[in-house]
Amino acid sequence: MKFSEVIQQLGVSSAHTSLSDRPDLDPEVAGVNAIDTAQADQLSFVEGAKFAAQVQTTAAKALILPKGKVLQQAALERDIAWVEAADPKLMFAQTLAMFYQPFQPAPEIHPTAIIHPTAKIGDAVYIGPHVVIQADATIGNQVCIHPNVVIYPDVEIGDRTILHANCTIHERTRIGADCVIHSGAVIGAEGFGFVPTVEGWYKMQQSGYVVLEDGVEVGCNSTVDRPAVGNTRIGRQTKLDNLVHIGHGCQIGFGCAFAAQVGLAGGVEVGNRAILAGQVGVANNARIGDGAIASSKTGVHGTVEPGQVVSGYPCVDHKIYLKSSAIYSRLPEMYQTLKQLQKRIEALED
Numbered sequence: 001m002k003f004s005e006v007i008q009q010l011g012v013s014s015a016h017t018s019l020s021d022r023p024d025l026d027p028e029v030a031g032v033n034a035i036d037t038a039q040a041d042q043l044s045f046v047e048g049a050k051f052a053a054q055v056q057t058t059a060a061k062a063l064i065l066p067k068g069k070v071l072q073q074a075a076l077e078r079d080i081a082w083v084e085a086a087d088p089k090l091m092f093a094q095t096l097a098m099f100y101q102p103f104q105p106a107p108e109i110h111p112t113a114i115i116h117p118t119a120k121i122g123d124a125v126y127i128g129p130h131v132v133i134q135a136d137a138t139i140g141n142q143v144c145i146h147p148n149v150v151i152y153p154d155v156e157i158g159d160r161t162i163l164h165a166n167c168t169i170h171e172r173t174r175i176g177a178d179c180v181i182h183s184g185a186v187i188g189a190e191g192f193g194f195v196p197t198v199e200g201w202y203k204m205q206q207s208g209y210v211v212l213e214d215g216v217e218v219g220c221n222s223t224v225d226r227p228a229v230g231n232t233r234i235g236r237q238t239k240l241d242n243l244v245h246i247g248h249g250c251q252i253g254f255g256c257a258f259a260a261q262v263g264l265a266g267g268v269e270v271g272n273r274a275i276l277a278g279q280v281g282v283a284n285n286a287r288i289g290d291g292a293i294a295s296s297k298t299g300v301h302g303t304v305e306p307g308q309v310v311s312g313y314p315c316v317d318h319k320i321y322l323k324s325s326a327i328y329s330r331l332p333e334m335y336q337t338l339k340q341l342q343k344r345i346e347a348l349e350d
Contacts, residue, residue: 002026003062003081006043009098010091016084018076025081027061031099032092035060045085045092046071055080064088064095104144122159140177152188158214172207172226176214176236184221187212191225191232191248191266204228206248213237213254219244227266235272253290271306281313295321 004026007017014020028041035044035051038060045064046054055063055074062081065071066088075082085091107124113131115121121133122141129147133139137151140159148166151157155169158177163169167181170188181187193204208227212234218224219242224232227248234246235254245263246252253272261279264270268282271290282288282300289306299313311321327334 001029003029003043005029006062006095006098007083010083010094012083012085018072018080018082022076022081025076025079027081029062032096033060035063043092043095045088047088064091107142110147116153128165146183155188164220170210170226172209173212174209175212176216178215179212180217182218182220182222182242185218186223187218188226189223191227193228193248208232208248216240219260222246225266241278247284259296293318 004019006029007014007019018025029043030041033039033042033044035046035054035058038044038058040059040061042060043062043064044058044060046066048066049068049071052071052074055071055078060080063075064085065075065082067084067086072082072084105126105128107126109127110129110131112129113127115127115133116135116137118135119133119137119139121139122143124142125139126144128145131145131147131149133151135153137153137155139157140161142160143157144162146163146165149163151169152171154171156174158175158179160177161175161179163181164183166183167185169175170186173188175181175187188210190206193206194201195204206226206228208229209231210224210226211231213236215237216234217239219240221242222240222244224234224246225248226232230249232246232248232250234252235256237254238252238256240258241260243261244258247264247266247268249266250264250268252270253274255273256270256275258276259278262276264282265284267285270288271292273291274288275293277294277296279297280294280300286300286302288300288304289308291307292304293309294300294304294315295311295318297313298311298315300310301314304310304315309318310316311318312324
């Protein structure tokens with residue numbers, strides 16, 4: 001499609017594009033790509049002024065640019081059409097959706113699927129080959145269940161939710177609308193509950209529930225555990241990357257993002273819009289406040305205040321961590337200096 005058609009679908013006024021000055025500059029846009037690999041018929045984006053050099057080197061003939069005349073003029077000098085965006089990355093994501101939609105099979109129930117007579121199936125549902133849906137499960141409208149998914153008894157799946165191949169949803173699980181559960185994920189399996197006795201570990205039955213609110217996404221091979229009592233809850237629009245573990249009884253707020261290999265022990269509370277980077281570990285009953293951020297490989301053992309950024313193991317404020325990291329490489333030298341000072345003090349005392 002033409003660049004002008006892309007702009008029209010985005011709902012952007014031509015006053016915020018190069019079309020207001022150069023209506024003749026209206027290239028064909030066949031797709032989107034990263035700015036360093038984009039071709040002439042692909043649209044890309046520049047996030048900010050620090051990436052200005054990319055405007056001079058890209059082969060793309062259409063760009064999403066931040067506000068500011070410098071980058072926009074630089075693009076025009078190279079005959080590159082542009083559209084202005086307060087958040088270029090967000091507009092790029094919106095544009096990407098014009099050219100790519102995930103695979104969505106047409107509604108049908110495959111003949112190899114096994115569905116218990118008491119299960120309730122909504123309208124316009126796709127149920128793929130070898131899916132198993134057990135007793136008293138409730139499947140909402142327009143749900144998509146890919147091959148080999150197993151849904152245990154007493155599970156509820158909300159409208160338009162997608163369950164990708166080979167994921168497993170255990171009993172006492174409630175999944176809201178517009179959720180995505182990726183391949184290999186296990187939702188609602190038993191939490192790690194054992195009581196030590198003189199004869200060994202006594203298994204505590206996990207009779208609670210797992211609740212995923214609307215718009216939650218769970219990555220491949222991630223797990224969300226069912227508690228002994230109460231519920232494990234993940235708030236609306238929270239996103240879990242691949243290989244994330246949520247222990248029994250955790251309470252996660254809305255709009256959070258957990259990167260790959262994050263692990264939460266039991267009873268953790270995380271506020272709204274918190275971000276945990278890759279391989280963050282959180283100990284039992286720790287508390288992480290609204291808007292807090294933990295950088296990669298951070299270990300959280302206590303309380304992280306709302307809005308605080310922490311790093312390191314055990315975690316400290318990120319500014320302290322940076323100062324400590326700068327000193328770390330000098331520790332051998334500092335140790336030698338300390339030994340020399342100790343010898344001098346001992347000599348003076350003698």
